[in-house]
Amino acid sequence: MDMQRAKEILKSPEKVEVRYRGVPVWIEMIDESAEKARVHSEANPDDIKIVPVWDLDDR
Template sequence: MDSERLKEILREKKKIEVHFHGTPVWIKKFDSCSQTALVHSILNPVHQMQVKVDDLKEV
């Protein structure tokens, strides 16, 4: 995914399905300096990860 699309998804009112290595995730915030996003698994919201935007896929 590119950073512009990630910013669009964060602004959307409706839910857009995004996966990180096949796992559905919720994007919490975007860091434009490092081109990473703070995400958590939809199945385990306690487990947060900082991941590269390029590793996120819109489904």
């Protein structure tokens, strides 16, 4: 996923399905300078990861 798309999803009032390595996640924040996103698993909100934005998929 590119940075612009990640920012659109973060600001969207609609729920957009996003996956990180096949696992559904929720984007909490984006660090544009590092090109990273903080995400948590939809199944376990305590499972927080910092991942490269380009590793996220919304298809």
